Amino acid sequence: xxxxxxxxxxVDESADLLGGKAHGLVALHRLGLPVPAAFVVxxxxxxxxxxxGRLPDGLDEELAAAVAGFDVVSVRSGAPVSMPGxxxxxxxxxxxxxxAALSAVETVFSSWNTPRAQTYRELHDIPHxxxxxxxxxxxxxxxxxxxxxxxxxxxxxxxxxxxxxxxxVLFGHQGDDVVSGRSQTLPLSALAEREPxxxxxxxxxxxxxxxxxxxxxxxxxxxxxxxxxxxxxRPGKFGGAAAxxxxxxxxxxxxxxxxxxxxxxxxxxxxxxxTPRIAPDENVLARGLGACPGVATGRVATTxxxxxxxxxxxxxxxxxxxxxxxxxxxxxxxxxxxxxxPASHAAVVARAxxxxxxxxxxxxxxxxxxxxxxxxxxxxxxxxxxRIVTTTADAHLQRLLSWADDVSGDHSERDEAQRLTAAHAxxxx
Amino acid sequence: MSAPDLLVLHALRxxxxxxxxxxxxxxxxxxxxxxxxxxxxxxxxLVTRNADFGVWSLTExxxxxxxxxxxxxxxxxxxxxxxTAAFDGFLVLNPELLDLCTAWQLRSVDGVMIANDxxxxxxxxxxxxxxxxxxxxxxxxxxxxxxxxxxxxxxxVRLAEALDRTKSGELAELADSxxxxxxxxxxxxxxxxxxLGIPR
Numbered sequence: 001x002x003x004x005x006x007x008x009x010x011v012d013e014s015a016d017l018l019g020g021k022a023h024g025l026v027a028l029h030r031l032g033l034p035v036p037a038a039f040v041v042x043x044x045x046x047x048x049x050x051x052x053g054r055l056p057d058g059l060d061e062e063l064a065a066a067v068a069g070f071d072v073v074s075v076r077s078g079a080p081v082s083m084p085g086x087x088x089x090x091x092x093x094x095x096x097x098x099x100a101a102l103s104a105v106e107t108v109f110s111s112w113n114t115p116r117a118q119t120y121r122e123l124h125d126i127p128h129x130x131x132x133x134x135x136x137x138x139x140x141x142x143x144x145x146x147x148x149x150x151x152x153x154x155x156x157x158x159x160x161x162x163x164x165x166x167x168x169v170l171f172g173h174q175g176d177d178v179v180s181g182r183s184q185t186l187p188l189s190a191l192a193e194r195e196p197x198x199x200x201x202x203x204x205x206x207x208x209x210x211x212x213x214x215x216x217x218x219x220x221x222x223x224x225x226x227x228x229x230x231x232x233x234r235p236g237k238f239g240g241a242a243a244x245x246x247x248x249x250x251x252x253x254x255x256x257x258x259x260x261x262x263x264x265x266x267x268x269x270x271x272x273x274x275t276p277r278i279a280p281d282e283n284v285l286a287r288g289l290g291a292c293p294g295v296a297t298g299r300v301a302t303t304x305x306x307x308x309x310x311x312x313x314x315x316x317x318x319x320x321x322x323x324x325x326x327x328x329x330x331x332x333x334x335x336x337x338x339x340x341x342p343a344s345h346a347a348v349v350a351r352a353x354x355x356x357x358x359x360x361x362x363x364x365x366x367x368x369x370x371x372x373x374x375x376x377x378x379x380x381x382x383x384x385x386x387r388i389v390t391t392t393a394d395a396h397l398q399r400l401l402s403w404a405d406d407v408s409g410d411h412s413e414r415d416e417a418q419r420l421t422a423a424h425a426x427x428x429x
Numbered sequence: 430m431s432a433p434d435l436l437v438l439h440a441l442r443x444x445x446x447x448x449x450x451x452x453x454x455x456x457x458x459x460x461x462x463x464x465x466x467x468x469x470x471x472x473x474x475l476v477t478r479n480a481d482f483g484v485w486s487l488t489e490x491x492x493x494x495x496x497x498x499x500x501x502x503x504x505x506x507x508x509x510x511x512x513t514a515a516f517d518g519f520l521v522l523n524p525e526l527l528d529l530c531t532a533w534q535l536r537s538v539d540g541v542m543i544a545n546d547x548x549x550x551x552x553x554x555x556x557x558x559x560x561x562x563x564x565x566x567x568x569x570x571x572x573x574x575x576x577x578x579x580x581x582x583x584x585x586v587r588l589a590e591a592l593d594r595t596k597s598g599e600l601a602e603l604a605d606s607x608x609x610x611x612x613x614x615x616x617x618x619x620x621x622x623x624x625l626g627i628p629r
Binding site: 115116119120122123124237239243266268269271272304319320322323324325327342343344345347348349352 | 443444445446484524525528529530531532534535537538540541542543544555556558559566601606607609611615616618629
């Protein structure tokens with residue numbers, strides 16, 4: 001076939017042609033991991049579409065052959081470079097005809113050129129002519145029965161870098177409910193008790209993908225009637241202290257060498273390494289997305305009026321924020337919202353004011369005046385006044401920097417970024 | 430054009446609690462004129478002044494009066510279909526505006542998100558360039574709105590001014606200050622919800 005590839009362990013083409021997501025699915029196949037049947041319409045097809053303003057000749061015949069045996073599918077975008085949330089996804093599409101498949105592929109391809117996607121590419125130095133692939137995949141249903149569910153998992157804790165699986169699971173739901181934050185998820189470990197076989201399959205998968213990528217990884221999974229399926233994999237891309245810990249641990253585990261560990265940590269990671277954090281062993285009440293780093297403790301104010309009126313530090317807790325909340329935002333020590341992502345009104349204002357903020361925590365019942373602490377790095381919410389630490393990776397950082405000094409041969413007193421930069425200069429020579 | 434007292438009343442509805450400077454910027458009136466309207470509205474029991482902070486806000490009666498008069502204005506101008514269509518356009522633009530504000534505050538360097546310290550002119554120029562492109566499309570929606578109801582015309586002027594202030598070096602005027610593009614855009618969002626009677 002010219003425009004389409006069936007995804008299997010035998011595909012050996014690049015992420016440039018298949019897109020990053022499909023390339024990851026091929027890697028999962030090669031690792032012998034369970035992936036729902038899928039084919040990809042390549043980025044080259046999309047480039048032809050963008051150039052000519054219509055889908056290329058011959059695609060309809062190829063699609064007619066490819067869709068044979070498929071029933072209900074998802075059609076997702078997958079560019080060579082990650083552009084999260086910028087393009088269209090179609091779920092639960094019944095493949096009743098080739099026309100339905102063509103139309104879905106065209107919907108995904110045309111979403112490459114929405115103004116928002118163009119802006120994203122401009123800001124992230126992504127060429128406009130790259131194009132996206134479209135992945136057509138058999139739907140697996142996390143809401144099939146009581147032994148079905150869905151979730152996301154990291155092979156290591158993205159907040160600390162500790163070598164323990166981390167993530168969220170949602171019993172009896174489809175995957176988009178996790179990503180959208182519409183439903184309250186449970187910590188991944190809840191899977192161990194409820195579905196031991198799925199849990200052990202997931203642990204095995206996480207260890208295999210780590211060995212393949214030689215890095216902490218992220219996967220999206222669904223299990224249907226007790227059977228585990230993997231839907232996406234990528235390297236974890238951790239920040240701050242977690243990046244330092246993972247690089248150092250991987251070198252100690254012999255997965256990568258010390259030179260590579262040093263190259264994986266950017267001097268920019270060091271900027272956030274001493275941002276105050278809630279101590280890792282504290283009891284987490286809820287978790288959202290960190291929108292502005294730092295820790296804030298205060299009494300809950302559920303309206304701006306209360307935030308202005310109450311004495312002492314307050315955490316403004318709102319479903320989402322609007323201009324009406326400006327006084328409350330100004331009066332608060334920290335900001336917590338039920339809805340919204342890292343580009344929501346609350347997140348933009350919190351950063352403008354330099355206040356710790358957690359967004360998208362879901363429906364959380366906190367009564368007025370309750371003492372809470374929020375961590376704007378990890379998105380954690382804790383009752384009361386937990387222990388605060390200024391680095392979770394000090395020992396790892398010191399080890400990594402001693403390797404840096406060995407590489408540069410300079411053991412003089414300098415700041416941490418200079419020590420790392422000197423080592424990078426030698427390694428990249 | 431809407432009556433001056435309605436413009437001041439509705440500005441408080443969209444901005445929340447505010448002082449004279451903010452309300453003057455929102456309505457385009459001089460501060461003494463805003464104050465005069467506010468005093469009349471206070472006498473009618475529609476607004477109240479917080480003496481400790483010198484700021485004004487709507488009373489419950491003021492909120493009800495605003496809903497009534499704004500709805501009357503919308504229906505008597507037969508503007509609901511046009512405002513609804515423009516609101517759909519606004520909702521397409523809204524995530525992009527928030528992306529752009531975020532890009533002004535944060536940038537990815539070596540795969541790490543860091544605060545944008547505005548020391549890289551080429552990065553800032555790229556964001557501003559996209560912002561200018563965004564504004565051209567936003568201005569179309571604002572123009573549609575001001576054809577439907579003239580009071581919406583103020584947003585187009587204020588957004589353009591905020592962008593111009595940023596271009597001339599006032600870096601907080603894009604995403605950070607209370608007079609920023611982001612703040613004005615959020616007011617417009619609130620105004621559209623209030624005008625169409627859509628709850629948050």
